[in-house]
Amino acid sequence: MYTTPELREHGGADAYLRNCVSREVLDLLSSKWVCLVVGALADGPLRFGALRRRLDGITQKMLTQTLRELERAGLVDRRVFATTPPQVEYSLTPLTRDLVVLMEAFRVWAEQHGEEIREARERYDARAAEPRRVVSTP
Known part of the structure; x- marks a missing residue:
């Protein structure tokens, strides 16, 4: 998300700035396991x-x-039941409800385009393995 210079002056979030807290959030959310959990x-x-x-x-x-990590960030609740042995249950917090839509979209996109990505990687790797040719201009 782009934050205009006017918002930066008033403390608006801008993930492109190194000290912006949103970078920490992006770091957390970029984990495949976070997305899947x-x-x-x-x-x-x-x-x-x-x-x-x-x-x-x-x-x-x-x-x-x-x-x-998710519990620490307030995205997951951990509930311990007084049983023997103790049972622990995890659930999403209200904060996470909006995030579910985004994570679902990422997962669906990955499932739909995974084969295309794999094929592109194979083509790239094949090109990278070829000897480099110098192109000369007349």
Whole structure:
């Protein structure tokens, strides 16, 4: 988002400025696991085990780290039930509801265009592996 110079003077957010707090938010949200955790919790609360099963390939350590970061940022609530053993449930906060739409759009776009991206990478890698040719002008 572009912030005009007039807004900068009044403390408006501008992610292009190095000290803008929005950069920290962008850093958090740019994680694939954050995107997938938010998407998995969009339909309602899940316990840790169910969330881990839903996110194929995530390690326990990475899921724990991601959930802690989201909880710290106020995007996920952690609820502990007094059972033996204790049950923990994670859910999205009201702040995250708007974010769900964006994360869903990213996921859908990635699913729709993943093959095109893979093919483009293969073409690039094939070109990069070719010997460089010097083009001379007459």
